[in-house]
Amino acid sequence: MAKTLFFFLILFSSTLLIATANSQIFSRSLSPSKLGLKKEKLSHLHFYFHDIVSGRKPTALKIIPEAAVTKNSSSFFGAVFMMDDPLTVGPEANSKMVGKAQGIYASASQTEVGFLMVLNFAFMEGKYNGSNLSVLGRNAVLSGVREMPIVGGSGLFRFARGYAKAETYSLDPKTGDAIVEYNVFVFHY
Ligand SMILES: *[C@@H]1O[C@H](CO)[C@@H](O)[C@H](O)[C@H]1NC(C)=O
Numbered sequence: 001m002a003k004t005l006f007f008f009l010i011l012f013s014s015t016l017l018i019a020t021a022n023s024q025i026f027s028r029s030l031s032p033s034k035l036g037l038k039k040e041k042l043s044h045l046h047f048y049f050h051d052i053v054s055g056r057k058p059t060a061l062k063i064i065p066e067a068a069v070t071k072n073s074s075s076f077f078g079a080v081f082m083m084d085d086p087l088t089v090g091p092e093a094n095s096k097m098v099g100k101a102q103g104i105y106a107s108a109s110q111t112e113v114g115f116l117m118v119l120n121f122a123f124m125e126g127k128y129n130g131s132n133l134s135v136l137g138r139n140a141v142l143s144g145v146r147e148m149p150i151v152g153g154s155g156l157f158r159f160a161r162g163y164a165k166a167e168t169y170s171l172d173p174k175t176g177d178a179i180v181e182y183n184v185f186v187f188h189y
Pocket residue numbers: 068069070071072
């Protein structure tokens with residue numbers, strides 16, 4: 001009798017120990033299927049980015065001006081812009097919106113217009129509605145095709161990696177308003 005009690009006591013305390021240990025595990029390896037991850041796939045997204053800096057309803061604003069010493073810099077060195085730019089299926093302003101580009105572009109080159117881009121594509125169309133992609137890259141806006149890394153994502157784009165190709169579709173020299181064509185290639189699950 002005492003033996004059985006002792007046995008149960010041991011059993012009980014050891015399960016208790018394991019249970020406490022489990023709830024306090026800091027890291028462990030995990031099979032991808034446990035997260036519901038199936039096969040990795042490659043997707044291609046195509047859209048137009050509207051950067052409107054003029055008029056009464058700009059979508060991008062200069063929030064930090066050039067420093068005093070770079071005030072006349074032809075590359076706007078030091079200026080920081082915040083954008084909430086619409087992304088549309090076609091190049092027209094009234095084309096169907098598929099998402100927004102939300103983030104910062106900052107002039108990081110003293111010799112040419114070279115922006116540091118830190119932004120999220122927040123999608124609102126089809127199956128990607130509510131999913132986001134994060135971009136961190138360099139954008140020499142006056143050169144031909146630029147390439148920026150996709151560094152991650154959320155929702156359907158969890159574990160995303162890839163790149164975005166950007167090519168200016170139109171640039172109004174008077175206002176600075178630009179429409180940029182984007183081709184995004186991204187691996188995700
Ligand atoms: C910038 O240009 C203005 C007007 O031409 C001039 O007055 C000013 O001294 C310049 N500033 C710098 C830092 O070169």
